[in-house]
Amino acid sequence: MSEEQSIRELRLEKLARLRELGHDPFAIERFTLTDTADGLLKRFSELGGDDEDVSLKPEVRFAGRIVSMRFMGKAAFAHISDGDGKIQGYFRKDDIGEYLWEVLNLMDIGDHIGVSGYLFTTRTGEKSIHVRTLDPLSKSLQVLPMGKEKDGHHWYGLEDVELRYRHRHLDLVCNPEARKLLLDRSRIVSAVRRFFDGRGYLEVETPLLQLEAGGAAARTFSTHYNAYDVDVKLRISLELYLKRIICGDVPKVYEIGRVFRNEGVSNRHNPEFTLLEWYEAYSNLEDVMTTVEDLCRFVVEDMNKSSGSTTSSSGVDFSKPWHRVDLLTEIERHTKLTADDLSTLDKAKRALGDREIVNPATGKRIHATDEAHLGGLIEKLLEVFIEPTLQEPTFVVGYPIETSPLAKKDPKRPGFTRRFEAYVLGRELGNAFSEINDPIDQRERFEQQVRERAKGDAEAHPMDEDFLFALEGGMPPTGGCGIGIDRLVMLLTGAEHLREILLFPMMKPGR
RNA sequence: GAGCCGGUAGCUCAGUCGGUAGAGCAACGCCCUUUUAAGGCGUGGGUCCUGGGUUCGAGUCCCAGCCGGCUCACCA
Numbered sequence: 001m002s003e004e005q006s007i008r009e010l011r012l013e014k015l016a017r018l019r020e021l022g023h024d025p026f027a028i029e030r031f032t033l034t035d036t037a038d039g040l041l042k043r044f045s046e047l048g049g050d051d052e053d054v055s056l057k058p059e060v061r062f063a064g065r066i067v068s069m070r071f072m073g074k075a076a077f078a079h080i081s082d083g084d085g086k087i088q089g090y091f092r093k094d095d096i097g098e099y100l101w102e103v104l105n106l107m108d109i110g111d112h113i114g115v116s117g118y119l120f121t122t123r124t125g126e127k128s129i130h131v132r133t134l135d136p137l138s139k140s141l142q143v144l145p146m147g148k149e150k151d152g153h154h155w156y157g158l159e160d161v162e163l164r165y166r167h168r169h170l171d172l173v174c175n176p177e178a179r180k181l182l183l184d185r186s187r188i189v190s191a192v193r194r195f196f197d198g199r200g201y202l203e204v205e206t207p208l209l210q211l212e213a214g215g216a217a218a219r220t221f222s223t224h225y226n227a228y229d230v231d232v233k234l235r236i237s238l239e240l241y242l243k244r245i246i247c248g249d250v251p252k253v254y255e256i257g258r259v260f261r262n263e264g265v266s267n268r269h270n271p272e273f274t275l276l277e278w279y280e281a282y283s284n285l286e287d288v289m290t291t292v293e294d295l296c297r298f299v300v301e302d303m304n305k306s307s308g309s310t311t312s313s314s315g316v317d318f319s320k321p322w323h324r325v326d327l328l329t330e331i332e333r334h335t336k337l338t339a340d341d342l343s344t345l346d347k348a349k350r351a352l353g354d355r356e357i358v359n360p361a362t363g364k365r366i367h368a369t370d371e372a373h374l375g376g377l378i379e380k381l382l383e384v385f386i387e388p389t390l391q392e393p394t395f396v397v398g399y400p401i402e403t404s405p406l407a408k409k410d411p412k413r414p415g416f417t418r419r420f421e422a423y424v425l426g427r428e429l430g431n432a433f434s435e436i437n438d439p440i441d442q443r444e445r446f447e448q449q450v451r452e453r454a455k456g457d458a459e460a461h462p463m464d465e466d467f468l469f470a471l472e473g474g475m476p477p478t479g480g481c482g483i484g485i486d487r488l489v490m491l492l493t494g495a496e497h498l499r500e501i502l503l504f505p506m507m508k509p510g511r
Numbered sequence: 512g513a514g515c516c517g518g519u520a521g522c523u524c525a526g527u528c529g530g531u532a533g534a535g536c537a538a539c540g541c542c543c544u545u546u547u548a549a550g551g552c553g554u555g556g557g558u559c560c561u562g563g564g565u566u567c568g569a570g571u572c573c574c575a576g577c578c579g580g581c582u583c584a585c586c587a
Contacts, residue, residue, distance in 0.1 A: 006538085006539090006555085006556080007521075007538060007556095010539075068547075070546050070547065070549055071543085072543055072544065072545085072546060072549080072550090073542075073544055074544045075543090075545070076544090076546085077545080077547065077549085079547080088546090090545070091544095092544060093544070094544075095544095122545050122546075122547090123545045124546070126545090126546090143522080143537060143538070144522090144537095145521070145523085146522085146537080147523085147537095147548090148537095148547095148548040149548075150548050151548095153548080154548095155536070156522055156523050156524095156535075156536045156537080156548090157522075158522065159522080159523065160522085160523090160579090161579070162579045163522090165579090174522095217586090218586075219585090219586095263585055264512085264584075264585050264586065266583090266585095266586085268587075269585085269586055269587070270587095427587085428587060429587090430587090431587080482587090483587095486587085487587065507578085508578065508579090509578090510560095510577075510579080
């Protein structure tokens with residue numbers, strides 16, 4: 001018999017005894033709490049914690065998980081956690097009586113318990129609850145890897161990354177830092193919603209299952225729609241449906257939703273990730289930049305409500321306007337390749353000497369000859385030479401037309417579009433266009449993409465006649481932007497690994 | 512997909528030259544009515560990731576596989 005089974009059996013025996021005593025923890029549905037643990041500690045004086053006369057102290061009630069327990073003969077101490085905070089309970093056999101004393105002795109670390117009593121300060125100065133009655137509220141049949149903690153130091157906690165990802169509830173219970181990151185994600189998403197709601201944008205939901213997944217360049221996940229007996233794909237972006245809504249004269253819309261790209265997994269990539277996209281009619285690319293600046297400042301201030309700071313956990317100050325740079329100008333600055341060098345693919349390859357080029361700072365290398373068109377080469381140069389330099393919040397403006405099939409042409413620069421990408425700490429955070437509203441232009445762009453696809457580019461955009469039909473009905477000039485929520489959360493929390501901000505990262509079947 | 516590293520008690524980890532598996536915490540028993548990484552005494556607990564191989568003998572060496580981490584590639 002393994003120890004795990006024997007512990008489980010021991011705990012089942014304790015559960016049976018609790019039931020015999022009329023304290024079946026799983027039979028109870030409600031326990032009314034005076035306050036959270038942090039609330040009780042904060043309102044300690046107000047709730048009679050400092051009063052001399054015990055008989056006059058008000059009753060406080062608290063419930064949570066037992067996270068530590070120290071029995072001392074006929075008294076005991078236990079820390080009870082509500083997840084966000086914890087408070088110590090002090091139990092005396094003489095105060096709770098022989099009957100509840102046995103109940104207490106049947107409780108284990110990991111069980112939920114409700115207590116009532118009064119607030120007081122122990123001899124060692126810890127604000128605690130002097131317990132008068134208690135109710136078991138759940139029985140844990142497993143040993144939780146709770147560890148020990150003092151002054152912010154942890155011992156013997158749950159370190160195994162695989163276990164933390166596969167059984168995230170253990171991580172939430174046992175690792176306060178991990179818990180904070182994961183919950184901060186929800187707070188950030190909530191702040192994003194409040195930002196757009198407060199500015200009159202309408203939140204909408206668009207289909208996840210699509211006949212043709214468009215709006216981005218990515219490989220797809222496929223499934224089958226039984227009712228119509230058609231193969232469908234999981235969406236790779238929100239864009240084309242949101243712009244249909246703009247065509248329907250809803251001038252300010254946004255969506256926060258999961259998209260699926262059947263690609264590699266890394267610290268900064270997950271096949272399913274959360275995308276924020278918003279579209280605003282009658283606004284241009286510069287307006288979108290301002291919205292990005294306002295959004296980031298709003299969310300960071302919301303995160304730092306207590307201090308009012310505009311600096312994120314990652315050390316980026318969002319109070320200042322972002323840098324605005326031109327893509328080709330930056331490339332020339334860092335590679336000495338001029339706009340003329342980059343005017344055709346052949347010229348560019350010649351300028352690069354038709355050989356691999358290496359960024360001396362990062363060691364990254366690219367092969368100019370691998371690129372099928374000029375736009376691809378220019379974006380490669382951006383990735384290798386420019387991205388690492390974009391530490392402060394920066395908008396890079398002016399992308400090549402070949403890689404921007406949904407962005408308006410720049411009337412002043414043939415071959416380039418009205419598009420920017422937002423960079424912070426060397427990572428791309430978002431992508432924005434002045435949206436194409438000319439259905440003839442959009443059709444030509446799709447046709448170009450279809451030709452790329454025929455040449456073997458599996459990620460080229462598909463033709464979307466239904467979207468073109470909507471454009472032909474008339475779309476106002478519109479600015480739009482997409483921001484990877486996961487990236488935004490990493491940026492604002494300082495998390496280095498994507499999986500640290502995903503509650504349930506995908507894991508191969510294993511242990 | 513490639514390279515490197517890892518997988519030993521519930522958790523965190525040792526394990527020498529190949530010689531019958533160790534610690535702390537957790538658990539269990541006893542003592543202790545203001546402790547807090549409580550303390551003292553005692554006890555139990557192992558598919559050493561899996562499957563082969565070498566060997567008198569494998570946690571340890573070899574091969575294959577599984578899962579994870581890191582880096583790279585694709586990508587946001």
